[in-house]
Amino acid sequence: MRRPGLAAAPALRHWKTQSRLGVARRRNTNEGDGGRVFQRSRGSDRSVTETMQSFDLLDEELDQWAAAGRAASLWWRDDDAAAATPQLARLVGAARRHRLPIAIAAVPAAMTADLVGALAAPGITVLQHGYAHTNHAGPGRRAVECGGERPLETVLAELGDGMRILMRTFGASFLPFLVPPWNRIDPAVAAALPQQGYLGLSGFGPRHYQGPGGEGSTEDAPLVLPPRLAAINAHLDLLTWKGGPAFAGAEKLIRLLAERLRDRRLGLTDPDEPLGILTHHLDHDEATWSFLERLLGRVGAHPAIRFLPITTLLTESPVR
Template identity: 80%
Template sequence: MQSFDGLDQELDQWSAAGRTVSLWWRDDDAVAATPQLTRLVAMARRHRLPLAIAAVPARMQPDLVGALSAPGLTVLQHGYAHINQAAPGGRAVECGGDRAAKDVFSELRDGMRGLMRTFGASFLPVLVPPWNRIDPGVAASLAQEGYLGLSSFGPRHHAGRGGAGSSDGAPLILPPRCAAINAHLDLLTWKGGPAFAGAEKLIRLFAERLEDRRLARTDPDEPFGILTHHLDHDEASWSFLERLLGRLGSHPAIRFQPITTLVAEAPVR
């Protein structure tokens, strides 16, 4: 069984300095009440943790409502239909790509209305762009379209591969009063198809990314997001997630937060 020593040592340094890490959990691609989704929700309840579920509006099945009715769940908007709209040869993107921003927002508005009708107060208007990519022009108009935040992947306010969250890797400029609440540790790798990234690699990356915060190489106040994809987990992924959540929940340096709190407490630019 893989040792968590490296992660424990990093968290111990946070504790020794009297600091805590705000942690949150996002899961993507919810469309129906699958056995995998049931397993995920049961895990969150067993560990008594808040969970944000990114649902794909155009593909939602009626039984998704009951599957996401448990306390502690927040529903986010995962694009519209999770369809690649990139220009030929471009990186996969739905929130932008080879079409005008007005066409993107026409879909997103329809998706938001559907999620509001379906989930009511459990829905939080935070956009999770498919493939964690969004065109800068679309991102810049999110607040006026009613979104309270954007959740992509990588350190916020830091350019670099994946960290910016735009379709071309350029830094994103979000409008005032639109929070950036990103994920930072994906349990899966995607090259060649989804697969478990491996316990050793994930523990190392987790510790390194927390060290970056502690030493202010990235935003030290940014919440740290764990990213899962319930439909693509194998048994190794589920087993590691169970152990990781148990380990984190017992460490004094970790403070699990619901995304509703993180959005409300996000600094206003």
């Protein structure tokens, strides 16, 4: 693990200086728009200023990590890949531009042939996003594909078909990790995953091996992970979903990220659990894309952050 304490102080100062210079340049120019220069409107300039002020909360928290000689582990997951869309190309371009690894959850039964080329870039790991992203919940129940009103054997057979499709299609780029659609799974399905060849489960919320936790259970009690199954979850969704997908807002997201990092630093939550950023490329509006670019630029180069591929996190993940 990188230790950014006193030895990282020059790097931290350099990062802050370059970050502020970059912000100053971007207030009057669009550096990523083919070199074209234009004057921002006052409203746009105010929005950028407010966002950068919000980032100060994150900077202050990361300074605390650096002062303690610690580094926070972050990773990035994107859901719902099925075809080589312009949105997917934009996502992959952002990862490549910031030189950051990304895990992309693909829907096996919905994939088109062009997805292979779209995900062939270095730094991409493919995960399994259910089977067809179809809701099988009973009336009045929350949406679920990995469970619901079907026999366990049917669900597991379908997931097995999906795993084989991804293995054949992506080879070594595929990691047998299940990302349940809607981040929800029946406990009986989760318990059977190790026997089906899965190395891990990626949902949303804190991981727990020996007690209730997380938000992924279809039952009233939260999900308890089975033995021999790693859990590498997402914790910061850039979108809100009530009433349809919408950008959660820069100020809220930065505050949540700073709070969740603080909780890890203080031991209020598992300090060793990597913090996952969750995106859904098909549902991003321009505000979401703009915030994602700024966030990646901010955290990707910070000396108090280890931005790691899920394959590395798997080797560090505790499994009973």
